[in-house]
Amino acid sequence: MPLLGRDFFLRDVESVARALVGRELRHGRVSLRITEVEAYGHDDTASHARFGSTSRTAPMFEEGGALYVYLCYGIHQMVNVVADEEGTGSAVLIRSCEVVRGLDVVRARRGGKSGPALLTGPGKVGQALAVDVGQSGQRLDRRGGVTLHPGSLARALLCGPRIGIDYADSADRRRAWRFAMEGTAWVSHRAGLS
DNA sequence: ACAAGGATCCTCT
DNA sequence: GAGGATCCTTGTT
Numbered sequence: 182m183p184l185l186g187r188d189f190f191l192r193d194v195e196s197v198a199r200a201l202v203g204r205e206l207r208h209g210r211v212s213l214r215i216t217e218v219e220a221y222g223h224d225d226t227a228s229h230a231r232f233g234s235t236s237r238t239a240p241m242f243e244e245g246g247a248l249y250v251y252l253c254y255g256i257h258q259m260v261n262v263v264a265d266e267e268g269t270g271s272a273v274l275i276r277s278c279e280v281v282r283g284l285d286v287v288r289a290r291r292g293g294k295s296g297p298a299l300l301t302g303p304g305k306v307g308q309a310l311a312v313d314v315g316q317s318g319q320r321l322d323r324r325g326g327v328t329l330h331p332g333s334l335a336r337a338l339l340c341g342p343r344i345g346i347d348y349a350d351s352a353d354r355r356r357a358w359r360f361a362m363e364g365t366a367w368v369s370h371r372a373g374l375s
Numbered sequence: 376a377c378a379a380g381g382a383t384c385c386t387c388t
Numbered sequence: 389g390a391g392g393a394t395c396c397t398t399g400t401t
Contacts, residue, residue, distance in 0.1 A: 219382070221382075227382070228382085229382080229397095232397095232398070232399085235397075235398080236397085237396085237397060237398090238397095251382085251396090251397090252394095252395075252396060252397090253381065253382065253383055253396095254380095254381060254383050254384080254393075254394065254395080254396095255381090255393075255394035255395035255396065256383075256384075256393070256394060256395080257382095257383050257384070259382065259383085261382090274382055276382085298384095298385095302383065302384070303382070303383070304383050304384060305383090305384080314396095343382070344382070344383095345381085345382050345383075346382060348380085348381080348382095349382095376400105376401085377399105377400080377401075378398105378399095378400090378401100379397105379398090379399095379400105380396105380397095380398095381395105381396095381397090381398105383393105384392105384393090385391105385392090385393090386390100386391090386392090387389100387390090387391090388389085388390085
């Protein structure tokens with residue numbers, strides 16, 4: 182299966198977020214189709230980039246196509262796709278996926294869970310893909326690690342405000358920067374999407 | 376050097 | 389619906 186090339190990522194983060202729904206993330210034997218994402222921009226008080234580049238967030242400022250992984254609540258490995266030109270500081274959080282390949286591996290990694298509990302929520306995506314902060318900064322358009330493939334595009338997208346960003350300014354909280362595939366069961370929070 | 380809090384998940388009620 | 393887990397990152401002193 183072909184890789185998505187560098188140009189795919191070199192657009193504004195909202196465009197990349199919309200274009201990511203339906204695509205496939207691969208790592209080893211596991212292939213996941215992206216069903217729900219959130220965009221985090223530069224000049225966005227919800228974004229980790231709001232303090233500029235730090236040791237944790239440096240990959241966000243790389244050229245689009247880098248992987249950005251961070252630890253949340255000391256437990257969860259959160260998987261993001263970096264967007265736009267080098268130095269911008271924007272990324273797309275992968276919130277939910279459906280399993281395309283490697284269901285047995287994913288189930289084992291996810292403690293035997295089934296149904297929506299298997300893979301709706303960003304921490305679960307990191308666990309299912311076996312991605313951790315040690316891989317933050319890797320390229321998604323080079324074979325050998327985590328890679329991104331065309332998959333099949335969503336018929337239509339639902340959108341709504343992002344989850345878990347109460348600390349942000351009200352204008353940023355209201356941005357409709359969460360995108361989900363219409364008709365899929367693989368969405369972490371259905372409320373607020375339309 | 377310190378204190379605060381988090382782009383979450385699971386379990387229990 | 390509520391609360392605890394768990395530890396790193398950040399701004400501040």
